[in-house]
Amino acid sequence: MNEPVISMKNIRYAYENKQVLNEIDFILPKGAFMGLIGPNGGGKTTLIKLILGLTKPSQGSITLFNEPIEKFKAWNKIGFVSQKSNSFNKGFPATVYEVVSMGLTAKVGYLKFFKHKHKSKILHAIDLVGMSEYAYENVGNLSGGQQQRVFIARALVSDPELLILDEPTVGVDYENVQRFYELLRDLNKNQHITLLLVTHDTGTMTEYATDIACLNRSLHFHGNPEEYKELTEKDLSRVYGHPVNLVTHDH
Secondary structure (H helix, E strand, O other), X not given: OOOEEEEEEEEEEEEOOXXXXXXXXXXXXXXXXXXXXXXXXXXXXXXXXXXXXXXXXXXXXXXXXXXXXXXXXXXXXXXXXXXXOOOOOOOOOOEHHHHHHHHHHHHHOOOOOOOHHHHHHHHHHHHHOOOHHHOOOEHHHOOHHHHHHXXXXXXXXXXXXXXXXXXXXXXXXXXXHHHHHHHHHHHHHOOOOEXXXXXXXXXXXXXXXXXXXXXXXXXXXXXXXXXXXXXXXXXXXXXXXXXXOOOOOOO
8 A cells, every 4th residue: 555645543523512523544545536425414524624634633643644734734735626616706807827826825925926937837737627728718707617627727736746625526517527537537647646535426436536435424434446336235325324326337
């Protein structure tokens, strides 16, 4: 196994006396494309917040790139893309280039001019997600799938080694979702970016991911897609708390 990018040991998290996460042992190896699945309210968003240092566990330890999260400073190594399709203001007056450039603000600083090397990085990130022809288009004019590519470019422009995506395909049509997953697979295989994708698309994950974790307060499954396919619908229904039809996409 490659060295872990994320390692969580014996993680517990409680909020207002309600146990949200219970005894989580979780490892994301370098170079993996992991799909994190599970029911609503199962703790997926809380897990992401813990990884991003936005909240602290009630118990347990977290290391990022082999460093305790309490001492971790290299946050530029981590890119984050949230759900945005349903909440993005389409009247926002910014071009694709301008939105992507926001990903460099932390490095360059506010109210400072971008140098040629920064402009090249912005255009390169836009090109990586296949949006070069829209570089100077108003982002509000784009489809949901195209906008998500732009937000990935904004995360990529700072050269992250880990990209975390929280249900980024909400509100995106089926055809663009498939293109979106192809983009993620390319970033993982060809750009060597480790991916952690929170999703409800359990079937598609068996085609694209290298690892799958199933979370419902506890970690009920953590393995590869072939092992996941061996789970029965009864197994998954027990995790989700209601009947689940296990659908996989084999090509």
